Amino acid sequence: MGTVLVAGGTVIDRGRRSQVDVLVRDGKIERVAAGIRASADRTIDATGLYVLPGVIDVHTHPVYVDDLASLPVTAAHGGVTTVVHYAYAKPGTGLVETLRSFREEAERVSILDFGLHGGLFDPKRQSGEIPAAVACGVTSFKMFMTYAKLGWMTDDYQLMRTLDLLRRAGGMGMVHAENGLATDYLEDACNEAKVDPVDAFVRTRPAALEAEAVGRAIAMAEVAQCPLYLPHVSAARALDVVAAARRAGQRVYAETCPQYLTLTNRDLLEKKALLKIGPPLRDDADRKALWSGLAAGALDTVASDHAAKDKRVEDDFFAAPFGSPQAETMLQLVHDGAVRGLLSLERMVRVLSENPARIFGLYPMKGTLTPGSDADLVVFDARARARIEHRTQHSRASYTAYEGRDVVGTPVLTMQRGEILVERGELRAKPGRARFLATQAGRIDVRELS
Ligand SMILES: [Zn+2]
Known part of the structure; x- marks a missing residue:
């Protein structure tokens, strides 16, 4: 594979920024130092540019219009080098068979290294396979506390049972935390009263019901002594509940997404179905609280929740599917916030790269530019408009x-x-180069995350 020298850039890594060169040999970081004089097979001039560890996007859904082949391509254009996909085992399908088919397909078609989360739609029948899934290198498992009408909701009995099984198997729980039955009642009431579905959407999924579900999941995880990861935290008051558990030392990790940092329910009124996502976009005070939480360490990660769909503004809102495309713009949007003083660039690198790697046990192979680490990096022009x-x-x-x-x-x-995957907008990578990454989720103490 040979050598690559990334010369003259500003490296931001592990909370520091330095003018150093990065020498890569056979796919690994060999040296990081000022003024490396080595003859390399290729030299990349990074003068005036940032050199960052590649973004690790731990929240992707490759089962809609972007699949296991195309999702990594759009992500790589945005500086993502590793993805952790949700592999949803729908009712009637086995967990391990689902993970196997995701893995085999991704190894064939993906351009990015990847890990997998198991998604349990029917934990009553599927949870028994958790030890076998852990043995396959999948250690994080998601359940839904919402979407009861869709038949996706896990009740408290199965949630408690599964967290207990996860602790014994050495896994980590993940939940979509919104109160599903309360939401369904509110939605029925709004439908009956013929409330505009866009207005009803926000009204039926209030922040209080997110905070309540977050608190309930945290309580069960505490009792089970099982680590818990909360994807897509969107409400300020949910963040308060997380913060209290973390102060007590509980292993609760929290993620938000670029959409909650940059859009609000006012955008939803304009873009309607395009911005139908769950949890919903909230108000500006929530948006600002998420930035503060990200800067202060109350949130650990930013991930995309990329779920690309074909939608139009004028689509029937109620029938429109949840989700939006997010992976390619994530680094740009978080960086744009950093430029506005909402968080430091050092912190940006932590929440996009180092912390996801640490929480999912991929560090220091991924998430840092340290000798011995995989040479996964993004060269970023911070001045380009x-x-x-x-x-x-x-x-x-x-x-x-x-x-x-x-x-x-x-x-x-x-x-x-x-290997250069994307250069100045040109895709260079070919499918079939991806490696499956076995995770070890939830092992790190929250106080060790910075
Ligand atoms: Zn999601």
Whole structure:
């Protein structure tokens, strides 16, 4: 594979920023030092640019219009080098057979290294397979506390039981935390009263019901002594519940997503079905609280919840599916927040790369530019002005949630294991190079995350 020298850039890694060169040999970081004079097979001039560990996106859904092949492509264009996909085992299917088929397919078609989360739609029947799934390298398992009408909801009996099984198997629980039965009642009441479905959407999924479910999941995880990861935290008051558990030393990790940091329920009124996501977009005070929580360490990670769909503003809102394309714009949007002083660049790297690697046990192979680590990096031009437009995105979704938004900063090169995947917008990687990553989720003490 040979050698690559990334020269003259500013490396931001492990809470520090330094003017150093990065020498890569055979896919691994060999040296990080100032003024490396080595003849390399290829030298990348990073003068005036940032060199960051590649983004690790631990929340992706490769089962809609972006699949196991195309999701990594759009993500890599945005500086992502590793993805952890949700592999949903639908009722009537086995957990291990689902994980196997995701793994086999991704190894064939993906350009990015990947891990998997198991998704339990029927824990009563599927939880028994958790030890076998852990033996296959999958250690994080998601359940839904909501979507009761869709038949996806796990009740408290099965949630408690599964967290107990997870602790014994050495796994980590994950929940979509919203109170499903309360939401279903509110939705029925709104439908009966013929409330506009867009208005009803926010009203039927209030922050109080997210905070309640977060608190309930944390309580059960405490009793089970099982680590818990909360994807897509969207409400300030949910964050308060998380913070209290963490102060007590409980292993509760919290994620938010770029959409909750950059959009609000006012955008939903305008873009309607395009921004139908769960939990819903909240108000501006929540949005600001998420940035503060991210900066202060109350939230550990930002991940995309990329679930690309074909949707139009005028679609029937009630019938429209949940989800939006997010992976390609995530680094740009978080960086844009950093430029506005909402968090430091050092912290940005931690929440996008180092912390996800630590929480899922991929560190220091991933999530840092340290000798011996995989050479997964992104060269980022922090001064370039960019306009986000659907026509320049690489997702197969029919839109971007950020059409016309101007941001500062754009990735110019994405490298994984020493191989250039994307350079100045050109895709270089071929499918079939991906490696499956066995995770070891939930082992790190929350106080060791910074
Ligand atoms: Zn999701």
